[in-house]
Amino acid sequence: MNTDYLRYFATLAELQHYGNAAKELNISQPGLSHAIRSLEKDYGLPLFEKTGRNVRLSPYGLELKKHIDVILNNLDKLEQTISDFHREDKIIRIASVYPLAGSFIPELIQSCSVKFPFAIYNGMTPDILHGLENMAYDLGFCSGQPSSELFEYCPVQKSYVGIVVPKGHELISKETFTFHDITAYPQIFFTRTSPMRKLQEQIYKDYQISAAPACEAEEIEVILNMIEHGFGISVLPYLDIFKNRNIDILPLSETKWESTFYAIRRRDSVRSQGEKTIWSQIIHNSKMDRLEF
Structure with a gap:
């Protein structure tokens, strides 16, 4: 033809x-x-x-x-x-779970030695992985490791897990606190499509506690809003976005549960120079910081 x-x-x-x-x-x-x-x-x-x-x-x-x-x-x-593919100024499409999109990713890009155009999209981990698989995104930042050999990944941030409660909650005034104390209060869970839900369920299982969610949400921002409005309390990984919210967090003292976020990309993609720069900075930060967040 x-x-x-x-x-x-x-x-x-x-x-x-x-x-x-x-x-x-x-x-x-x-x-x-x-x-x-x-x-x-x-x-x-x-x-x-x-x-x-x-x-x-x-x-x-x-x-x-x-x-x-x-x-x-x-x-x-x-x-x-x-x-x-041949343009150096190709827009880098970055998809991220909400907790990292607000400050972590802008700070990461700012730390790179060169400037390049980029776009940030918010989403949940399954949707981001699907977008990476279909080449709708160039880089993804997700909670949990991908299981597919299609991807390569690098840990970028760890966070301790605690009980998040509204400001002034009665649990804050307790002289001694155990995980079992939270069962007296309504529990807010992530939806089952979120990898964070697996973390929550595993923690409850470890403590041999059964709890039914009073309400569920896909995004951590929505869960924080529910906590602030008195719908319940939640087991969550600590993130920087907690600092300006009307909440308190009680770290789990009986275990060292951690939640890890990963930078993810396809193994076989054609890379722009900007994308290569971001990934190199991610690897550099991982080696330098040893993930001691």
């Missing part, structure tokens, strides 16, 4: 005049006529019919144009994608 000939066909179909179409395409009129005759010979169908000095699509040409338009549109997208 000669894609140039398809573009000639589309231009002639639009302008309906050989001379005007040839001028638009910057080719000779005999060259355009030869291309159209070649297409008609290959397809065994008349694609155009004369109307005075002009031409118009034949019934066959009208039907084929629908498919040719799709082919040309996809070719344009392909060429743009290839062009983007």
Whole structure:
């Protein structure tokens, strides 16, 4: 299939005049006529019919144009994608769970030695992994390690786990506190689609406690709002976003539960220079900090 000939066909179909179409395409009129005759010979169908000095699509040409338009549109997208791969200023698409999107990622990018355009999208870990798999994102920041060999990952932040309660909650005034004390209060859980839910359930299992959620939410921001409004308390990993909220956190003293966040990317992707720079900074920070957050 000669894609140039398809573009000639589309231009002639639009302008309906050989001379005007040839001028638009910057080719000779005999060259355009030869291309159209070649297409008609290959397809065994008349694609155009004369109307005075002009031409118009034949019934066959009208039907084929629908498919040719799709082919040309996809070719344009392909060429743009290839062009983007070679651009140094390609926008880096970064997807992140909410806890890291507010400050961690901007600070990470700011620490890189060069500037580059980027976009940050918020989402849940399963959605981010799906987006990475489909190449909708270049980098992902998730809770929990990916199980697929399609990805490579690096830990970027650890957080201790505690009991998060509203400011002034009666648990704060207790001289001694155990995990079992929280069972007297409504529990707020992550939804089952979140890896954080697995962490919550594992902690309860470790303490041999059974608790039914009074309410659930997908995002930690929503859970914090529920806690502030008195809907219950929750077992959560400590994050910087807690600092300006009307809550208190009681660290679990009986175990050393930790929640780890990871930077994730496809192993086989074509990398822009900006993406390479971010990943190098992630590896550097991991080695330097030893994850002592």
